[in-house]
Amino acid sequence: MKFQTRLLHGKSVQSYEAGATVPAISQCNAYSYESSEQLEKVFQNRAPGFAYTRIGNPTVDAFERRVNELEGGMGAIACSSGMSAVTLSLLNILQSGDEVIAGSGLFGGTLDLLHDLEAFGIIVKFIPRVEKALIEPLISEKTKVVFGEIIGNPGLNVMDIRETGDFLHEKGIPLIVDSTTATPYLIRPLEYGADVVVHSTSKYINGSGDAISGIIVDGGTFHWDPERYPGMKEYAKFGKFAYLVKLRNGIWRNMGGCLAPVNAYLNIIGMETLGLRMERICSNALALAQALEQLEGVTVNYPLLKSNPYHKIAGDQFRNKGGGILTIRAGSRERAYAVINRLKYVKIATNIGDVRTLVIHPASTIYLHSNREAREAAGVFDDSIRVSVGIEDAEDLIRDFTEAIKGL
Ligand SMILES: *Cc1c(COP(=O)(O)O)cnc(C)c1O
Numbered sequence: 001m002k003f004q005t006r007l008l009h010g011k012s013v014q015s016y017e018a019g020a021t022v023p024a025i026s027q028c029n030a031y032s033y034e035s036s037e038q039l040e041k042v043f044q045n046r047a048p049g050f051a052y053t054r055i056g057n058p059t060v061d062a063f064e065r066r067v068n069e070l071e072g073g074m075g076a077i078a079c080s081s082g083m084s085a086v087t088l089s090l091l092n093i094l095q096s097g098d099e100v101i102a103g104s105g106l107f108g109g110t111l112d113l114l115h116d117l118e119a120f121g122i123i124v125k126f127i128p129r130v131e132k133a134l135i136e137p138l139i140s141e142k143t144k145v146v147f148g149e150i151i152g153n154p155g156l157n158v159m160d161i162r163e164t165g166d167f168l169h170e171k172g173i174p175l176i177v178d179s180t181t182a183t184p185y186l187i188r189p190l191e192y193g194a195d196v197v198v199h200s201t202s203k204y205i206n207g208s209g210d211a212i213s214g215i216i217v218d219g220g221t222f223h224w225d226p227e228r229y230p231g232m233k234e235y236a237k238f239g240k241f242a243y244l245v246k247l248r249n250g251i252w253r254n255m256g257g258c259l260a261p262v263n264a265y266l267n268i269i270g271m272e273t274l275g276l277r278m279e280r281i282c283s284n285a286l287a288l289a290q291a292l293e294q295l296e297g298v299t300v301n302y303p304l305l306k307s308n309p310y311h312k313i314a315g316d317q318f319r320n321k322g323g324g325i326l327t328i329r330a331g332s333r334e335r336a337y338a339v340i341n342r343l344k345y346v347k348i349a350t351n352i353g354d355v356r357t358l359v360i361h362p363a364s365t366i367y368l369h370s371n372r373e374a375r376e377a378a379g380v381f382d383d384s385i386r387v388s389v390g391i392e393d394a395e396d397l398i399r400d401f402t403e404a405i406k407g408l
Helices: 003-009 036-043 058-071 082-091 108-120 132-138 161-170 230-249 251-255 261-271 274-293 311-317 333-342 372-377 394-406
Strands: 075-079 099-103 123-127 143-149 175-178 196-200 214-218 299-301 325-329 358-360 384-388
Touching (some): 075 230, 082 175, 082 196, 082 214, 082 251, 108 123, 161 175, 214 230, 230 251, 274 394
Parallel strands (some): 175 196
Antiparallel strands (some): 075 214, 325 384
16 A cells, blocks of 8 residues: 555554544543453453553554554654654653763754753753764764754754664664654655654644644664663563554653644544645645745755755655755845745744744744854754745745845
């Protein structure tokens, strides 16, 4: 089955109760059992079933299975937000004294989080691009994970996953990737050698901007050496499921970052059109980038443009799709604001992956807490505009942006 067919008819799409084509919202905290013995078995994972929604819920479970199938993982754990997914994917394996190597071109919230982790004795070393040549000199025996975004939001640098993963595995280091902007439509990172994939499912997977949520998908392929990851020792017996079992029984449930059932439901409805939306979003984004590239006074960053340094890797890895984000540099902050304020159809809002086209001036919003150096390392300049392209008609978008820029 191809992408959109699998989304609708894949294994994970269960026959829901009474032949329902979408799952019921199991809006309920606790599940009761006939006897103490039965509930005991559920708690011990010796019988299937749900006990308490923070630990597991049927609607959330249905969502986890569907994303897991799209990513080709061993299993998935849904979280209350993308930030929760990023945080817990790391805390599941890290302890004080450990080192992380991460791209400096990460989503602003993730950059802030990595600085927060310093208070817990975790050291983060930043590199401008997540690639072998830059990682190698920073590796020490304390390096426990490399974290990067496949398409950086909003810097739009593209990771060569195969090369990075192969190199890291030789060194016994796992690669965790945030694939929010790439989506499983562009790539299944686990097949390219990533070990764990996280998403802010608030974005493209949800699709209409109506449920904050995140997910962690594990490929089950990384060998967690108990000497290097002491916390993994007691989970080694779960083999390929060690990372997931530790996460589910440990920091994920204990920190309470579960997804609300209604949000899982909204995501399931939303994700059923992921292939359709991404096809339109990617063609709109390329058409818009190509049109704006012709205009004077602005420069455009979009991975698939011939002028872009990531043109080749994006073409190869993503089957000639470039994703839904582009950035425009307008020459100054004033000009950037003027372009944004002149747009007619486009909403000024801090989100991506919506059906509607959204724009934002990242330096004064998402990167407000970063200094200029950190902002510029993330590809955010005073004159940058981030555009999250939606599913409108391309001609309307091109006209709206062209008029806003020409009117400067
Ligand atoms: C939005 C985003 C996040 C954070 O997700 P939330 O759902 O807002 O918590 C993390 N990574 C990337 C790449 C994002 O775009």
